[in-house]
Amino acid sequence: MQQYTPWVTAMSQALAVGDPEAFGAALVGFDCARNCDVTMRVRLVASGLQGALKRFHVDSKLIDLAHHQVPDARHQLAYVLRLTDDAAHRTMDLVEQCCPLADQIAHQAERLIAAQGSVAPQEPIKAQIGQFLKQAATSMAAVRSNLSEVLLTQGYQDLSGQIIRSVMALVDELERALGHLVRIAGAGAGAGTDAGTDADTGADSERGSGSGCTARGHGPSVPGVDHGPAVRGQQDVDDLLSDLGM
Amino acid sequence: MQQNLNILVVDDFSTMRRIIKNLLHDLGYASVSEADDGNTALPLLKSGNFNFLITDWNMPGMPGLELLKQVRADARLGSMPVLMLTAEAKRDQIVEAVQAGVNGYVIKPFTAATLKEKIDKIMASRAAA
Numbered sequence: 001m002q003q004y005t006p007w008v009t010a011m012s013q014a015l016a017v018g019d020p021e022a023f024g025a026a027l028v029g030f031d032c033a034r035n036c037d038v039t040m041r042v043r044l045v046a047s048g049l050q051g052a053l054k055r056f057h058v059d060s061k062l063i064d065l066a067h068h069q070v071p072d073a074r075h076q077l078a079y080v081l082r083l084t085d086d087a088a089h090r091t092m093d094l095v096e097q098c099c100p101l102a103d104q105i106a107h108q109a110e111r112l113i114a115a116q117g118s119v120a121p122q123e124p125i126k127a128q129i130g131q132f133l134k135q136a137a138t139s140m141a142a143v144r145s146n147l148s149e150v151l152l153t154q155g156y157q158d159l160s161g162q163i164i165r166s167v168m169a170l171v172d173e174l175e176r177a178l179g180h181l182v183r184i185a186g187a188g189a190g191a192g193t194d195a196g197t198d199a200d201t202g203a204d205s206e207r208g209s210g211s212g213c214t215a216r217g218h219g220p221s222v223p224g225v226d227h228g229p230a231v232r233g234q235q236d237v238d239d240l241l242s243d244l245g246m
Numbered sequence: 247m248q249q250n251l252n253i254l255v256v257d258d259f260s261t262m263r264r265i266i267k268n269l270l271h272d273l274g275y276a277s278v279s280e281a282d283d284g285n286t287a288l289p290l291l292k293s294g295n296f297n298f299l300i301t302d303w304n305m306p307g308m309p310g311l312e313l314l315k316q317v318r319a320d321a322r323l324g325s326m327p328v329l330m331l332t333a334e335a336k337r338d339q340i341v342e343a344v345q346a347g348v349n350g351y352v353i354k355p356f357t358a359a360t361l362k363e364k365i366d367k368i369m370a371s372r373a374a375a
Contacts, residue, residue: 155355217332229337234356
């Protein structure tokens with residue numbers, strides 16, 4: 001209010017002495033003072049709005065992370081736990097199947113070695129050797145098959161590794177969003193004009209949208225985590241390829 | 247031994263490369279080389295005499311889909327059979343791979359029988375063409 005006092009006084013005096021030029025000049029001065037005040041108020045409102053928008057951007061990102069991506073990550077880690085558990089049990093099952101076969105072959109071989117050294121007639125040994133070789137062929141085929149499956153079972157490391165990488169990317173994103181929030185809170189409501197923070201926020205949102213890029217891949221499909229229509233196994237893939245004319 | 251194929255296996259996980267290499271050896275393919283992403287695979291493909299490519303999709307550096315596109319765009323490598331062996335299971339991704347010119351698509355986790363079946367199928371269709 002005080003900024004208008006000189007102009008109001010000047011207008012009052014010009015009116016009293018009947019000086020229209022002085023009155024006009026005082027009126028122009030009063031108008032300028034009023035406009036300056038309005039401009040300053042508009043600037044303050046704009047600055048406040050910018051700060052609010054920035055907070056809203058970070059807030060909406062955090063809300064999305066908290067509501068969707070963090071629960072997804074929990075499902076993903078639970079799936080990794082199941083993958084590693086299944087793989088460890090399958091590997092141990094296969095090893096447990098192989099051990100008695102190896103023991104059996106070793107014991108039969110030891111018996112034959114002992115029999116070879118005895119003075120008993122050789123004819124029964126020949127039959128035993130024949131039976132042993134037959135047994136060895138069958139057992140070794142089973143051991144070989146189990147070893148191949150043990151090898152394939154190690155594929156869990158690739159799948160779980162891809163999932164862990166995506167959870168690490170989420171933790172990165174969460175850290176950046178929280179960092180922004182802390183910076184904004186620390187700078188106060190009036191500090192919404194920091195151009196550097198604007199640039200950072202833009203880059204983050206770009207990185208965020210890029211993480212779901214089809215060209216780079218989404219990683220393994222995790223039960224309970226929705227990534228759009230997905231195939232459920234090789235048969236689905238083959239059906240789709242067949243539909244596409246392959 | 248089926249020694250007529252020189253296969254390049256591209257996967258960022260060394261465990262998966264070992265698994266595929268071992269399975270290929272079991273299937274009779276003795277000549278198998280490895281690369282850990284598209285950026286390392288492409289120079290190998292351009293300088294070597296590979297005639298079959300097995301690639302993962304999701305890899306740091308150059309992903310498998312980009313590698314496939316680069317192979318198809320190369321005059322010398324363009325007709326090379328490419329089998330995608332990946333955990334990427336979205337239907338639109340499979341469609342995209344087909345549009346980019348993939349010859350076969352195997353989803354992880356996979357079996358030795360599936361790998362054999364897909365390689366045999368690709369080679370049979372090549373022989374018939």
